[in-house]
Amino acid sequence: MQPILEVTHLSHSFGGLKALTDLSLEIFPGELVGLIGPNGAGKTTVFNLITGVFRISQGRIFFRSENISDWRSHRITAAGIARTFQNIRLFKELSVLDNVRLGAFGQHRYSLLDALRRSRRFTAAEQQVTNQAFALLERFNLTHYAHTPARHLAYGEQRRIEMARALISRPQLLLLDEPAAGMNQSEIEDLIQRVRQIQQDFDLTILLIEHQMRVVVNLCQRLTVLDFGQTIASGTPQEIQRHPKVLEAYLGKDGGLGQEAPEPAEETP
Amino acid sequence: MLRQKGFLIWSGAALILALAWGLPASGALNPYVIQILMYVGINMILTLSLNLVNGYMGEFSVGHAGFMGIGAYVASVLTVAVLPPAWAAPAFPAVLVCGGAAAALAGLLVAYPSFRTRGDYLAIVTLAFNMIVKSVLENISWLGGPRGYLGMPRLTTLFWVAAWVILTLLVLRNLVYSNFGRGITAIREDEVAANLTSVDTRRLKLYAFLISAFFAGVAGGLYAHLLQFINPRSFSILKSTDMLVMVYLGGVGSLTGSLLGATIFTVLLELLRPLGIWRWVVGPLMLVLLMIYRPQGVMGFKEARLFKPKLPTPGGGSPGPPAPAASPLRGQ
Amino acid sequence: MPAVHLWGKNMFQLLAQNVLNALQLGSVYALIALGYTMVYGILTMINFAHGDIFMVGTYLSLAGAVFLLGLPLKLPLVVVFLGAMTFSMLLTALLGVSIERLAYRPLRSAPRVSAVITALGVGLFLENITLGILGPQPLHFPDLIPLTRWEVAGLTFTPLQVLIIVMAAGLMILLDLLVRRTLLGMAMRAIAYNRPIVPLMGVPVDHVISLTFAIGSAIAAAGGLLYGLAYPVLDPLMGVRIGWWAFIAAVVGGIGNIRGAMLGGFILGAVEVFTPLVLPSSTYRDFVAFSLLLVLLIFKPTGILGRPVFERV
Helix, strand or coil: CCEEEEEEEEEECCEEEEEEEEEEEECCCEEEEEEECCCCCCHHHHHHHHCCCCCCCCEEEEECCCEECCCCCCHHHHHEEEECCCCCCCCCCCCHHHHHHHCCCCHHCCCCHHHHHCCHHHHHHHHHHHHHHHHHHCCCCCCCCCCEEEEHCCHHHHHHHHHHHHHHHCCCEEEECCCCCCHHHHHHHHHHHHHHHHHHHHCCCCEECCCCCHHHHHCCCCCEEEEEEEEEECHHHHHHHHHHHHHHHCHHHHHHCCCCCCCCCCCCC | HHHHHHHHHHHHHHHHHHHHHHHHHHHHCCCCHHHHHHHHHHHHHHHHHHHHHHHCCCCCCCCEEEEEEEHHHHHHHHHHHHHHHHCCCCCHHHHHHHHHHHHHHHHHHHHHHHHHCCCCHHHEEEEEHHHHHHHHHCCHHCCCCCCCCCCCCCCHHHHHHHHHHHHHHHHHHHHHCCCHHHHHHHHHHHHHHHHCCCCCHHHHHHHHHHHHHHHHHHHHHHHHHHCCCCCHHHHHHHHHHHHHHHHHHHHCCCCCHHHHHHHHHHHHHHCCCHHHHHHHHHHHHHHHHHHHCCCCCCCCCCHHHHHCCCCCCCCCCCCCCCCCCCCHHHHH | CCCCHHCCCHHHHHHHHHHHHHHHHHHHHHHHHHHHHHHHHHHHHCCCCHHHHHHHHHHHHHHHHHHHHHHHCCCCCHHHHHHHHHHHHHHHHHHHHHHHHHHHHHHHCHHHHHHHHHHHHHHHHHHHHHHHCCCCEEEEEEEEECCCCCECEEEECCHHHHHHHHHHHHHCCCCCCCCHHCHHHHHHHHHHHHHCCCHCCCCCHHHHHHHHHHHHHHHHHHHHHHHHHHHHCCCCCHHHHHHHHHHHHHHHHCCCCHHHHHHHHHHHHHHHHHHHHHHHHHHHHEEEEEEEHHHHHHCCCCCCCCCCCCCCC
């Protein structure tokens, strides 16, 4: 089978600081893969490279066998890679509906002139996008807030808007950046259920960033572990949990149990 | 409901145009009032145009007078030096479109740097653009240099001003409430996130600057053929500041606000005329107080119901093609 | 303006003479550019009113000088010079601090755009209120420095030129030392680096920002005095052009960077002096200066000495 996403020998540095060294990664259709590691390990950098936020200087990225390494973000997203953000990034003044409809920007099929003339094609396309958006809003229990500015909604709801915005473009690959950030244990259980459900319903391949082991161990089929930009291990969750290097990265050499990794400020989109 | 509102808008527009045609001819309005109305209209076009870039897109242009100046000079040269005098009047709309097109071309020059920089730096770029336009105009001797250019026939009438205000309003409204408009607003809210939700921000910036510069250029043409005299100083940074005041007074990201801002500002300056030089102290003071106490303007991000399309709802209309296999509809 | 009468001399002398002229003008630009750059450095805000603060400083210098000359004491010119300078620097500093206090401080947490627009408004306000009070007719600056000319190796220069260059250099070195070596300078740099955290360290942020405005404005006033002596015709709109030029100087050198402001000032001085030698008329100088700005912004947006500013992604 052809991988849906193939990353080869990807490296990146900020100024003199190496944020990512020689990452190679293959993801196959239908997989749910986790990219884990302590804060500052370079996980978000990987997402930013895949989605074209940072220019790629070393290495290549293929999406469905196509080299997307020098594409700009909007093209990559329109081609079928959607993502969410670690710290929610909604269009705050815009209504929830507009936020979600914007996710379909790459799909819209009318010209500027159509819009200015309010042509039939415009009306039909707008109605179609609106219908899709409402279907998603309903799925995520947001219908009630369709016309409310996004900033008025609570944190959990905003996370769901982001998800809806990512899904409306019918992506093949979904990148989730720490979807469990700021959630308590029961919310995390919900989230795990929801991610599974979405993957099934939308026929998705998912790459997920997380630094909390317990989230990914339950969810992912395969894991890749980064530490200081280096790939230190990859394999099934069971293999990873026993991997000595992973234990060291997460727990330190002395093994302070239950500790999260130290938190150097990571560059976050 | 939608039908009704459409009818209201179109009949309102027709009424305004009829009044703009009939009132000056009937002699019922004194010429001074008509003159002020025309200034209000021209300022409305300028404010709407600047609001697209500064309000909706959230970029910061402080050089819009440059576009206006280009439109004014191009239109003036056409009626004075290029067209035979008899043609000037019938060709006036086309002349204005040419002025607008020239300004739009210059809009490209500003749009390109906006791909790479924003915020303060883009403000400086637009400012430099404004200064360069003024300086170039001052150095072209056949345009009169710093002394200015004159001889334009007085072709600007209340009717033409009203017609262009309505056209600008219509174009901007249809733009704003479309995918393009949503994308432009998304640039304001979070440019990186916009790119990552498949919004082609570069193309949208290009569109926004083109459209905005076009209408500023048209307003310049109207202005030139109302005053019948222009000089480079008419299009200095001072003029750009006036436009900023109108935008931020009326309200950023609001069509209603633009109309309101232009009206209040123009009328207020007229009322303050007896103050002489001191009225120019009032404007800046107003601006500062506005920024401190109501930085989004009277109508910031709000819109009169008249200009807003019906709230979109699911269903209705045409259903569009059937959703493909991975449709979000399947999940329930 | 400068140098046209020098065509008869040989190329080297012409060049040297113009470099001298550029240094003189550049010193003034640099002094004003410092104000832009200090405020930007600490608040990341473009204080577009600074050119007009300079204008007010020039008028205050004039007022001080005229007052002291009018006293029946026959004060020596050095005393008049120093007195006018102190007077104007103090009052202009007060003006700068008041502007920050009344117009900018309420906007510190507002969007950057609001602050920039406010600054434009404050500038226009200062111009027009000066116009309203004094009227549009230009005023003349009295001569405080002897008008002798020295000729060395074919170069002509005046005591005034020497004074301007030396004084500007002195002020700039002093400021550079202040920012790099003193506690106040450290506080300024800390605020520029991370404003939310600094108050937690016990740094009185408001005082430091006020002081920044005071110093920037006072230096602009000193620049105003020197400018008035060199180009003794003052009008209320003089701050507009000079302000813009100094602003370009700050950006060209790298806004936020004090040494960059000095470098930029001298580059702009050179642009002004050399434009009429290369292009048909001095009216092209604005075109050259703003084109330089535009080109630089497109290719090196942080200026010559500025550090790159990353937009947070």
